[in-house]
Amino acid sequence: MATDFDAKIFKSAKGKFLNYRIHLPEKLDPKKEYPFVLFFHGAGERGSDNKKQLIHGVKDLLAYSKRKNVPSIIVAPQCLAGEQWVNTPWGDLSHKMPIEPSDSMQLTIELLRESIKTLPVDKRRIYVTGLSMGGFGTWDILQRMPNIFAAAIPVCGGGDTEMANAIKTIPLWVFHGGSDNAVKTKRSQDMVAALRKVGGKVKYTEYRGVGHNSWDRTYRNENALAWLFHQSKGEQSDQLGEK
Numbered sequence: 001m002a003t004d005f006d007a008k009i010f011k012s013a014k015g016k017f018l019n020y021r022i023h024l025p026e027k028l029d030p031k032k033e034y035p036f037v038l039f040f041h042g043a044g045e046r047g048s049d050n051k052k053q054l055i056h057g058v059k060d061l062l063a064y065s066k067r068k069n070v071p072s073i074i075v076a077p078q079c080l081a082g083e084q085w086v087n088t089p090w091g092d093l094s095h096k097m098p099i100e101p102s103d104s105m106q107l108t109i110e111l112l113r114e115s116i117k118t119l120p121v122d123k124r125r126i127y128v129t130g131l132s133m134g135g136f137g138t139w140d141i142l143q144r145m146p147n148i149f150a151a152a153i154p155v156c157g158g159g160d161t162e163m164a165n166a167i168k169t170i171p172l173w174v175f176h177g178g179s180d181n182a183v184k185t186k187r188s189q190d191m192v193a194a195l196r197k198v199g200g201k202v203k204y205t206e207y208r209g210v211g212h213n214s215w216d217r218t219y220r221n222e223n224a225l226a227w228l229f230h231q232s233k234g235e236q237s238d239q240l241g242e243k
Contacts, residue, residue, distance in 0.1 A: 004062055005076065007050045010111045018107035019050035019078040023062055024119075025071035033122035035229060037061055038112060039076040040130025040137035042215075043090075046079045053078040057131055057155075060219035070229050073119055077111060079104040085130070085137030090158075090183050094190065097143050097160040105140060112141075112148070124233040129153040131215040132183060139191065142167050151231035153224060156180055156214045158187030164194035171231050173203040175218040177210035203227075 005021035045052040065072040088095040130138040135157015143163040176188035195202040
């Protein structure tokens with residue numbers, strides 16, 4: 001698996017470092033543009049080994065892109081141990097988006113901007129997804145950069161409901177386990193309700209009786225991945241994944 005993803009280190013202008021893994025299409029044509037997927041791992045995959053962030057979700061995204069012949073750029077940063085994508089307690093029933101992003105999120109934002117500038121990225125097809133702590137990260141970066149993303153899949157995370165209006169035009173498919181006690185199901189339910197209230201393009205799947213691990217089922221969901229990769233700015237469609 002790791003051989004499909006090159007290990008890299010991003011260094012910011014301030015001298016801070018972020019480990020990340022990147023998958024580039026095998027036959028990269030610099031004259032073409034490719035879909036770009038940013039993946040945020042969960043709390044258990046934090047560290048400095050630049051490996052653990054590949055455990056969940058990423059392999060399924062890559063397998064789908066290969067199976068469906070949709071060559072893509074996939075980037076998976078790794079949050080350091082003890083840090084978070086979003087500086088907020090995961091067990092809380094709500095939170096306000098911090099004015100400043102966490103250190104790991106700020107580095108990821110800078111990495112994303114550099115990737116868009118230096119890689120053959122299709123700017124109409126930039127996606128973000130993440131699970132648990134990374135679900136929070138997904139909501140957070142959407143709220144901070146609403147004009148960048150064509151679609152997103154937040155899994156068992158939570159965002160700032162007061163920011164719903166800022167992201168209402170982004171197609172979202174939200175997933176959560178109905179019996180999740182680590183990140184309360186209410187966190188996704190509240191975001192979905194807030195988005196629907198302002199006319200947001202949001203779909204919601206709640207797995208009845210499922211606890212915190214709602215990611216395995218989600219990232220193996222062919223309809224969900226087809227929906228994600230089908231989205232394009234200016235051509236957003238909800239025709240996939242309705243079944």
